[in-house]
Amino acid sequence: MTLKRELSGVGVRPYPLDKERRRRVMVALAERGMNISGLARYMGISQAVVSKVISGRRLSEKTERRIAEFLGKPEEWLFPPRTGEEMSRMREAEAAAKEGAA
Numbered sequence: 001m002t003l004k005r006e007l008s009g010v011g012v013r014p015y016p017l018d019k020e021r022r023r024r025v026m027v028a029l030a031e032r033g034m035n036i037s038g039l040a041r042y043m044g045i046s047q048a049v050v051s052k053v054i055s056g057r058r059l060s061e062k063t064e065r066r067i068a069e070f071l072g073k074p075e076e077w078l079f080p081p082r083t084g085e086e087m088s089r090m091r092e093a094e095a096a097a098k099e100g101a102a
Helices: 003-008 019-031 036-043 047-055 061-071 084-101
Strands: none
Touching: 019 047, 019 061, 036 047, 036 061, 047 061
16 A cells, blocks of 8 residues: 555555546646547557546555546645545445435
8 A cells, every 4th residue: 555545544445536626627628628538549548447546446556556647736735635534425425326326
């Protein structure tokens, strides 16, 4: 387990959707006139993987770093470490949203 993941309190998979991080990356992509498909092609990574990293469903320090470099934004701002408590709240919000949709 990497230091960043240890500090963020991450350990339970699947990781919840991180709406804030996704919004920040999508705004930065739009500022560059880019979308997830284009970013994935540029990086040589599947669109599914890039999408999961952006939304927080998949953690990859290497991919996060490359995205931040491409966008010219601080990695810590685009992909903030999350505490275990924050992850739990995101999971609860996601579960509540799924219940409301059912």
